[in-house]
Amino acid sequence: MAKRRADDNYAARAVSRARRDLVTGGIVLAGIVIFAGSGWHYVGSLENLLGRTSHARDIGSSDRMLIAGMLLNLALILFGWRRYRDLVTTSSQRDEAEARATTLARTDDLTGFLNRRSLAEEGAAMIAQAMRRDKAVALLIVDLDHFKTVNEMHGHLAGDTILRAAADIIRKALPASAVSGRLDGDEFAVLLPFDARHTSTVDSIADYIVGALGQPLITKTVTAHIGASIGIARSESDCHSVEALLRRANIAMHAAKGAGRGRHAWFDATMERELVSRNAVEAGLREGIPLGQFVPYYEPQIDLETGKIIGFEVLARWEHPTRGVIPPDNFIPVAEECGLIADMSVSVMRRAFLEARDWDPSITLSVNIAPAQLKDPWLAQKIVKLLVETGYPANRLEIEITESSLFQNLSLAQSIVGSLKNQGIRLALDDFGTGYSSLAHLRALPFDRIKIDKSFVTAMNKDPESAAIVNAISRLGESLNLPITAEGIEDQGIYDSLRKMGCNKGQGWHFGKPMAIAATRRLLAEAGLLPSARGPLPDEGLAQKRA
Known part of the structure; x- marks a missing residue:
């Protein structure tokens, strides 16, 4: 056209x-x-x-x-x-x-594809013509998955070369009736008419592009592994403009990335509903964090030999004014994606330190640090600042770092961990056994404790392989003189098995679900772990009402 x-x-x-x-x-x-x-x-x-x-x-x-x-x-x-x-x-x-x-x-002078304005003009004419011929129009958004790495490692000139090579691959895959354009950066769009009863033609083109871009792109100056994710939308009675198609294809493209990248996905209505829900969560995060709606819940940690409470893991909960308590699975991924996880974590830690500072000195708090927070070189200073401001003792705090988060920047993690250790804060390696270089991390970082991932613990009495993994980690901790904490203890049978293996600390629903501050204080009072004479914290009354 x-x-x-x-x-x-x-x-x-x-x-x-x-x-x-x-x-x-x-x-x-x-x-x-x-x-x-x-x-x-x-x-x-x-x-x-x-x-x-x-x-x-x-x-x-x-x-x-x-x-x-x-x-x-x-x-x-x-x-x-x-x-x-x-x-x-x-x-x-x-x-x-x-x-x-x-x-x-x-056109775009780098790739020769149409620019966004011209693509809209050509697409409008194509859609009108397809409607007259009782056909549909598919719009594909092709997003290069790892193109940013090429620019960072090899420079923008090499990046331009890779973009031209990617454009050539896309051009080669298209029939003569198709129109191609470059939207922005590493994002391309393709419009093509097709028989609405047979989507296999579009699927074949998308599969070819994904497959070809999934191979190494070799040029005179650089070899790059980028890959691509494709979102596809089709013209329908309620979607017959290029801008509407672009919006739906973009939603589908992000769904393809979320499903693991290197694939294509057709738009459907559930994707839009999920997007609306996700945006509502983000808006709630931005509003709720300053208002103190994100609060700590406490999951008991037990000495498996004596059965006594020795600490709590701090878990975030969203106490929504109209929807009640919202579990973390509904908002943690969104907080990480939109960059609000650090603000939320600081807010929850501050409140937890204030609420727990006068508990019995034997009671510790364990706080999990998100992978995104380990990218912040000032993380240790921020945590120490919270301890000073709230008066919570550093020796009663244990920071948990997930094994997978260490892969991103081990040297920075070493610096953060060293700074925390210097202040007397203890470190635990969380979700041990799910990563790929656990022993290397144990050598490189001065951890004080290993936490066995709950997926192995909950299945250990039903799955011999899981039991063998838990036993091996327990033996490893003993040989390295590192205490072990087992997560996911849900019944007496698992409890007994862990005691026989020598695991000395555990947590799970067998001992109690995560609790709000009021229930936590009742539990501590029953165990004689609260001072007898104490006035309420300034915000304790509000917390008790919420509970």
Whole structure:
């Protein structure tokens, strides 16, 4: 379709150029006709002159006029012809300049694809034509998964080379009826008509693009592994504009990325509902964190030998004013995605430190640090600042770091862990056994405790392999002189098995679910772990009402 539009523009310019050429050519032709009509007079007079060259003084005035007329007519013809050639050259140059300007205004100069505005124009015409022919139009958004890494590692010139190579792959996959465009950065769009009853054609094109971009892109300057995720939307009765298709395809593309990247996904209504829900959660986070709606809940940690409470793991809960208590699975992923996890974590830790600072000195708090927080070089200073402001003792705090988060920047993690250890804060390696280089991390970082992932603990009495893993980790902790905490203790049978293995600390629903502050204080009071004479904290009354 873009080629047809370009051909139409070229034809219009050709008609304009032909009109100018006709005027100039008419002048030349008139000169030739005049010369032909009167040339015999000039020739006769010229013969007489040649015959009387020796008697030049006998040339009459009429002969001189004829010679002058002939020379003037010849000059007119030569001038007209020269002017005609100049006009043709100038017109061609102008047409070429106009064509270049049109191309630059309509296309992306790096890839040659249409820009967003031109894509919308071509797409609107394609959708209208498809509707007349009882067909549908599919819009594919192709997003390069790891292109940012190419720019960071090799520079923007190498990135431009990879973008051109990716565009060539996309171009090769498309039929002649398709229109392609570059939306922004590493994001491309493709529009193509198809039979609404057979989506396999579109699936095949998407699969080819994903497969081809999943292979290493090898250029003269760089070899890159990028991959691609594709979202697809189709024109329907409630979606028949390019902008509406772009919106739906973008939603589908993010769903493809969320499902693991390197794949394509068609838009469906559930994706939009999930997006609306996700955006509502983000808005609630932004509003609720400053208002103190995110509060600590406490899960008991038990000495498995004595059965006594020795600490609590602090878990975030959202006490929503209208929806009640919202579990973390509903908001933690969104908080991490939109960059609010650190603010929420600080808010929850501050409240927990204030509530727990006067508990029995034997009671510790365990706080889990999100992977995104380990990217902050000031994390240790922020935690120490909270301890100073709240008066909570550093030796009663245990920071839990998940094994998977250490892969991102081990050197920074070492710096953070070292700073925390210097303040007397203890460190635990959380979800042990789910990563890939646990022993290396135990050597590189001064952990005080290992926490066995609950997926192994809950299955240990039913799955021999899980039991073997739990037993091996317990033996490893014993050999390294590192205490073990087992998560996910849900019944007496698991409790008894862990005691036989020598595991000395555990937590799980067998001992109690995470509790609000009021229930936690009752539990501590029953165990004699609260001071007898104590006034309420300033916000304790509010916390008790919430509980």
